[in-house]
Amino acid sequence: MSFRNYKDKVDEGDTVILYLSNNLYAIDVKTEVKNKKGETIENVFQTPFGALKVRNLIGIQYGSRIELSKGWGHILQPTPEMWSLTLPHRTQIIYTPDISMILFQLDLVPGCVVIEAGTGSGSLTHALIRRVRPEGHVYTFDFHEHRSKIAREEFEAHDVADFVTAQHRDIIRDGFSEELNGKADAVFLDLPSPWLGISHAVNAIKEQGGRFCSFSPCIEQVQRTCLVLQENGFQDINTMEILQRELKVTKRTIPVRDLSFLKHKSSESPVEEKPSGDTSYVVAARPVSTPGHTGFLTVATLPPAFARSKAKKAKTEDSEDTDTSNVTHGDR
Template structure:
């Protein structure tokens, strides 16, 4: 239950992060596990530095050093950031650089009610839960029944089930349900056709308004989503791409030429030029390569009910026009790609 609160000692049933020489592994602290034959055997985790008997972790301090048969490592308290790097991938996930921007743009605080469509592997969901607890709640949906079930079991095992409700539902066609109408402070969509979810997002948001965010890998998806947001009264539309660049602090040695001989250039006996020397500096160096494209974040604000436009002007190229074959040269629309 280590995701719910920070604690000092590892208990049986916890999920811990094993750190080994810049490699991370997520472990469930259980004395016995089932093997491929269905038999209960001692839980032994194999690593590049030898075997680890998981039962030896029970009672150890978080952050402490643990001995392996051929080396040692450290056991760390799990966080949403570490979980994103070690979780079992059921889908392509959103990583910390995008997650941090999503948290900021959705204006989430403890006590907020947020809807997520596209649970996937639960990477973003864990971060949402940490942000809105203890009095807020996350409602997360996935159109794939098995993924929704596994995610629900995972939240239960991590001790955070009270802050999240995971459901199997096709929100693009069925919406978020009558129970969530007018309840949400924010809506996040990670779906292949987020523009179809915009009307359902409006219905789910509070009368005071709220924030909307979608994650899309293709710019054509962004275009259609922005048109739908405009048609439904959203304001402050912004699309961004988060590309994280880290400067590495390192030492660089550069040649330095001795120019003292120039002071005696006009003398009868000029001083001979001295050879160049080397000087070492501590510098912040740019990485040799930069990260590539991940996805576009489109964010918008839904004003309070009294401030919303009763009739929104129709854009030059509406969604119906885009669907027409005659307008294929205006915009290439990607509507079948599954982000997950």
């Protein structure tokens, strides 16, 4: 399948990306499909530049140019980035700028075990799978049963089900299950109340410690999350917002005046008003408007278990010393 490994040619059953005039379309390469009446018909994908018979894609090389009745396009192998731009939205998704920072902040490498709460449309999940495979694994949870079912079907269709386990579960109420206690290198939460899932994240992260990240659209959510992270012994707590800004590259022509007459002190000629030549430069211009708010990423580190125990013991001793000091001061 096209999502599992890089390949040269399109096979039946692949998911391909049609690049057409700066637009992307995801196409399942099936020769036949069922219409609304349940009848089996030939799979024909309608585009703004004409109809595409999907059976003609089988056997062609990825990157090939295909001719349509009113134009042409290219067939590309899908990546998590392109899938994020073409997938059917079941929820609001996380896009590439945030995804790249999440992968970086979670310190994920091939072989890691990562837990995701809030599968949604599976945009981030595909990127997590690519990062941790082939030895690693992704455990993703969603409280909505239908969304979880559709996500499992997509992972199987994309032939990446070996690297991901998608479950229907309310992790706020039930946690990540006892089987995952102490097994995760990192935990990501995309929930309305991420602070309620932090205690479950502590149980799931390995004894040697790990990384945590949550995605929240509101700063009030971030504030409550940070307070609970501190209470549970997390360190290096940091919140950031990723705003992508593209620079538009253009060519500008600037008039250049010939001022060679200034070399002659005795020259009485006035400065010419007309330019004597033009010079072109390639410049990058800032966008007129900047993108608005997307969401806040809150990241933190959970130290090893022995360090957590020492910190908790020291905090308890400090609390006891404070209580004793208050009693002594009261006796005086």
